[in-house]
Amino acid sequence: MGKLGDMANKAKEMAKGHPEQADKGVEGAERMVDERTGDKYDAQTDKAADAARRSYGSNSTTDR
Template identity: 90%
Template sequence: MGKLGDMANKAKEMAKGHPDQADKGVDRVERMVDERTGDKYDAQTDKAADAARRSYGSGDATDR
């Protein structure tokens, strides 16, 4: 696997080990994108955030 794939796998493993911190990061990024785009892509950012949470097994993926 290439360097980018290796980095993505490492990030996913770290998120699995620290799901609360990963959730905070996902929330922060989602808010930032929504603010910068004037909520124009809110549905897409919600979907992306949920997918990110599912990728590392967060239990909060459907709670938001």
């Protein structure tokens, strides 16, 4: 696997070990994109954030 794939796998493993911190990072990234785009892509960022959370086994969901 290439370096990018290795880095992605390492990040996923770290997120599995620290899901609360990973949730904060995902939430922050989602909020930043929403702010910069004026919530134009809110549905897409919600979907992407949920997929990211599922990838490391988080049970957290953000209520809006």
